[in-house]
Amino acid sequence: METISDKMPVPGASSARTGEPIVRFDNVVKRIGRKTIIEGLTLDVPPGQVFGFLGPNGSGKTTTIRMMTGLMAPSAGDILIDGRSITRNFEQAISQVGAIVENPEMYGYLSGYRNLLQYARMRADVPKERIDEVVRFMGLERRIHEKVSTYSLGMRQRLGVAQAILHRPKLLILDEPTNGLDPQGIRELRDYLRELTRVDGTTVFVSSHLLSEMELMCDTVAIIQAGRLIDVHGLHGEADADATLETMFDVGERIEEALSLLGGGEIRDRQLVVRTNRQGIAEINLRFVQAGIPVYGIRALTRTLEDQFLEMTGGGPIV
Numbered sequence: 001m002e003t004i005s006d007k008m009p010v011p012g013a014s015s016a017r018t019g020e021p022i023v024r025f026d027n028v029v030k031r032i033g034r035k036t037i038i039e040g041l042t043l044d045v046p047p048g049q050v051f052g053f054l055g056p057n058g059s060g061k062t063t064t065i066r067m068m069t070g071l072m073a074p075s076a077g078d079i080l081i082d083g084r085s086i087t088r089n090f091e092q093a094i095s096q097v098g099a100i101v102e103n104p105e106m107y108g109y110l111s112g113y114r115n116l117l118q119y120a121r122m123r124a125d126v127p128k129e130r131i132d133e134v135v136r137f138m139g140l141e142r143r144i145h146e147k148v149s150t151y152s153l154g155m156r157q158r159l160g161v162a163q164a165i166l167h168r169p170k171l172l173i174l175d176e177p178t179n180g181l182d183p184q185g186i187r188e189l190r191d192y193l194r195e196l197t198r199v200d201g202t203t204v205f206v207s208s209h210l211l212s213e214m215e216l217m218c219d220t221v222a223i224i225q226a227g228r229l230i231d232v233h234g235l236h237g238e239a240d241a242d243a244t245l246e247t248m249f250d251v252g253e254r255i256e257e258a259l260s261l262l263g264g265g266e267i268r269d270r271q272l273v274v275r276t277n278r279q280g281i282a283e284i285n286l287r288f289v290q291a292g293i294p295v296y297g298i299r300a301l302t303r304t305l306e307d308q309f310l311e312m313t314g315g316g317p318i319v
């Protein structure tokens with residue numbers, strides 16, 4: 001599948017400057033027993049973005065993230081993080097990763113600050129000043145010396161992110177981070193993650209089964225279903241200029257003539273339907289006009305992210 005990584009404008013970090021993907025999935029397969037859970041995942045994640053990994057429950061998101069964080073080995077293929085192979089060069093690859101995979105492990109009887117301190121001690125290269133910096137960055141100053149057991153879920157989640165970014169990873173991986181959060185908590189998390197990409201050039205890889213959330217949170221969304229990549233979708237317009245769309249041309253009575261002029265397309269509801277991209281729409285229109293065929297209307301049938309997601313979830317409700 002073609003990815004859109006090289007079309008994305010990217011700020012910040014070193015791989016952002018070189019335009020190299022921060023994560024490259026190279027034909028990744030995961031089998032457990034006789035079951036194939038991930039089937040040949042090939043995907044580039046551009047640096048400096050919030051990148052969404054969207055799929056219904058059971059589609060393989062957590063399994064993929066477990067492989068990205070070394071909790072599971074791929075059965076075949078490889079994952080490169082900042083150019084380093086997770087299978088051949090694990091230590092170097094993982095040094096660029098911060099992650100919250102299941103619920104963030106925190107000690108409820110300690111303050112948020114003691115939790116961060118405890119974690120920082122396990123990593124030789126985190127100075128105390130960095131703790132203060134992430135606490136400020138994640139908006140936790142006011143309550144950081146209170147026990148974590150008194151925190152809301154949203155605050156715990158932010159403390160989890162603070163912990164995961166202590167060592168300044170280039171890639172932050174979050175598995176369904178908004179689960180259980182109220183709308184305000186979701187919004188705050190979204191804002192902090194956005195800020196993280198902007199200020200530090202960090203790439204945020206975030207999984208979810210909620211389309212509406214992904215649309216608000218992400219620059220790009222990869223859609224996965226039953227272990228297969230279905231599509232990669234840029235959410236800020238410019239990446240879609242090359243997308244092929246079904247386009248309807250209303251040429252009135254001269255529809256047969258228009259069809260033979262193009263030598264392609266089909267007639268549906270007395271309209272000429274052609275699969276083409278943006279540029280193609282302009283060119284076809286020009287050909288009709290030059291041939292003296294009046295064009296009464298043009299309508300591109302955009303297949304939205306929601307259409308695709310509805311298709312893959314069998315038309316079921318999306319939240």
Ligand SMILES: Nc1ncnc2c1ncn2[C@@H]1O[C@H](COP(=O)(O)OP(=O)(O)OP(=O)(O)O)[C@@H](O)[C@H]1O
Binds near residue numbers: 064
């Ligand atoms: N250890 C395992 N043994 C057997 N099957 C597994 C194992 N782990 C996951 N699976 C199966 O692999 C599929 C993908 O699971 P995974 O947890 O990665 O999906 P997911 O997209 O994260 O879904 P959810 O949001 O429900 O966690 C599911 O069908 C699951 O039952």
